[in-house]
Amino acid sequence: MPADTTVECDAVPTAETLTANDNCGTATVTFEEEITNGACMGDYIIERTWTAIDACDNDTIHIQIITVQDTTAPTMVTPMDENITASCDDIPEVPNLVFEDACSNNISVSFNEDSTQANDFEDYSIIRTWTVTDDCGNVAEFTQNITVEISNVIDAFDANRCVLDSEFDLFDLLSGDFSMDGTWSVVSGNATIDGSLFDPSSVDVGMYTFMYSITEGPCPIEVEVNVTIDDDCVVLACGEDDVVISKTVTANGDSYNEFFTISGVEDCGFVIELQIFNRWGAEIYKNNNYQNDWNGDAHGSSVGSSGKVPTGTYYYIINLKNSGLKPFAGPIYVATDK
Numbered sequence: 159m160p161a162d163t164t165v166e167c168d169a170v171p172t173a174e175t176l177t178a179n180d181n182c183g184t185a186t187v188t189f190e191e192e193i194t195n196g197a198c199m200g201d202y203i204i205e206r207t208w209t210a211i212d213a214c215d216n217d218t219i220h221i222q223i224i225t226v227q228d229t230t231a232p233t234m235v236t237p238m239d240e241n242i243t244a245s246c247d248d249i250p251e252v253p254n255l256v257f258e259d260a261c262s263n264n265i266s267v268s269f270n271e272d273s274t275q276a277n278d279f280e281d282y283s284i285i286r287t288w289t290v291t292d293d294c295g296n297v298a299e300f301t302q303n304i305t306v307e308i309s310n311v312i313d314a315f316d317a318n319r320c321v322l323d324s325e326f327d328l329f330d331l332l333s334g335d336f337s338m339d340g341t342w343s344v345v346s347g348n349a350t351i352d353g354s355l356f357d358p359s360s361v362d363v364g365m366y367t368f369m370y371s372i373t374e375g376p377c378p379i380e381v382e383v384n385v386t387i388d389d390d391c392v393v394l395a396c397g398e399d400d401v402v403i404s405k406t407v408t409a410n411g412d413s414y415n416e417f418f419t420i421s422g423v424e425d426c427g428f429v430i431e432l433q434i435f436n437r438w439g440a441e442i443y444k445n446n447n448y449q450n451d452w453n454g455d456a457h458g459s460s461v462g463s464s465g466k467v468p469t470g471t472y473y474y475i476i477n478l479k480n481s482g483l484k485p486f487a488g489p490i491y492v493a494t495d496k
Contacts, residue, residue, distance in 0.1 A: 160206065164225040167200040167261035171224070178210030178218065185212040198294035200228025200261030231298035232259040232290045243305045246377035247335075250304070255288060262293040279378050281307050308377060312336045312370070316384040319358040320391030328354045328368055331383045340372035345382060358387050396426035398483055403476065408493045409453040409466065418490060419450045420476060429479040434472050434490075442467055454494045466494040 160174050178185040187210045194203045204224040211217045235256040244250060252269070259265050268289040275282040284304040291297050312334045319326070328342055328351070342354050347366030349356065356368070364387055371380040400422040408415045420430055432448040435441050443452055456467040469492060476486040 159220050160222040162223045162225075164227065166230060167226050167228045168230075170204070170226055173206055176208045176210075176220070178212075180212040180216075183213045185210050196227075198228065198262075199264065200226070200292070200294045202226050228261040228292065228294040228296060230260055231296040232257045232265050232292050233298065234288075234290075234300050238300065238302060240301065241303050241305075243307065246306050246308050247311070249284065249306060249376055252286065253302075255300070257288075257290045257298075259292040259296075264293040266291050275306070275376075275378070279308060279380055281305065306376065308379065311377070312379060312381045314370075314381045314383045316386070318386045318388060321358055321361075321363060321387055321389050322391050323358040325355050325357040325359075328356055328370070328383065328385075331385075332370065332381065336377075336379070337372055337375065339374070340370055343369050343371065345369050356385065358385075361387055363387050363389050396423045396428070396478075396481065401478070401483075401486065403474070403486060403488065404490060406491045406493070407452075407454055410493070410495060416453055417450055418452045418474070418492075420448070421450070423478060423481075426478075426481065428481045431477040431479055433475045435475075436467070436472055437470070442472070454492050467492060469493045469495065 159176075160171075163171070165171070173189060173191065176187050176189075178187050187208055190207045190209075192205045192207075194205070196202045204226060206222040206224065208220045209217055210219075235258050236253065238253055238255060242250060252271070255267075257265060257267060268291075270287045270289070272285045272287075273282060274284075284306060286302040286304070288300045289297060290300070312332050315331045315333075317331055329338065342351055344351060345367040347361070347364060349361045349366045351368065354370075356366075366385045366387065367382055368385065369380055369382050372378055401420065402422045404415065404417075404419045406415050407418050409417075418432075418434075420432075423430075429446070430448040431446050432444065432452070433441055434443040434452070442456060445452070454466045456465060471489050471491050473489055474487065478486075
């Protein structure tokens with residue numbers, strides 16, 4: 159005789175066909191089944207009743223109680239790669255997964271995606287979790303782990319520019335397949351930039367370091383470029399060979415060699431700083447904006463007749479201010495008839 163039993167919802171046994179014998183004749187067997195629903199679709203009770211009746215209405219009854227329960231969580235039908243390694247610019251899309259349950263079509267799916275990305279330009283992980291619940295509260299979790307590798311897709315190049323060069327775009331120093339939505343910043347050097355534009359003529363000679371950073375999106379990255387600013391492109395209007403310095407001053411009124419002159423730099427815009435010393439090293443003349451007008455005039459530290467230095471050899475130091483040239487020094491013969 160069928161005994162009482164407890165089974166999963168997908169393992170309910172079929173009802174057996176029972177027969178009966180009677181000492182006085184034949185007996186017939188009838189079957190009835192009653193289902194009592196439980197708290198969920200997969201939980202219920204089946205009561206099966208077999209009744210045997212003979213010709214004299216004598217009966218025998220057998221009852222089987224089947225407790226049906228759902229303790230099995232849903233399963234995943236769609237195949238899925240559980241562990242993946244991918245480049246940051248090739249992260250796979252979220253797969254469209256299909257789930258099933260043995261006892262009910264009433265299942266719910268909750269999806270969640272977490273990331274360990276901290277915008278620190280290092281590899282990170284993406285954890286995708288599907289939580290699947292059936293009608294009876296059985297829960298299954300399915301997880302996909304993606305290791306995301308940050309690849310440096312930007313090549314950076316250092317550059318040299320001259321202080322006379324015009325503004326240029328720092329993006330010209332980068333190559334590769336990358337987003338231009340990042341941010342440029344000054345790492346070192348007293349410089350300013352307008353977005354990605356840098357003007358060499360706005361800074362002093364030296365080296366400047368700039369950083370391009372992408373902090374948003376799946377591929378955070380930062381890269382630095384160095385720009386060296388020099389003055390090699392500056393062509394001096396007047397060079398050392400262009401400077402002509404008097405060798406003699408003869409202040410005798412004949413209009414020839416009347417003044418100590420520094421010529422050849424008239425169109426250069428230089429300021430002439432002049433010092434003249436006697437043979438003992440005493441300064442006898444100084445002018446920080448010399449106009450080629452010294453003719454041997456003396457001052458208190460000089461030796462000689464009133465108003466002029468004595469005839470003799472003197473020594474000059476000339477500095478052409480803002481020329482970039484070294485100071486000039488040398489002797490000059492001064493004849494004053496004194």
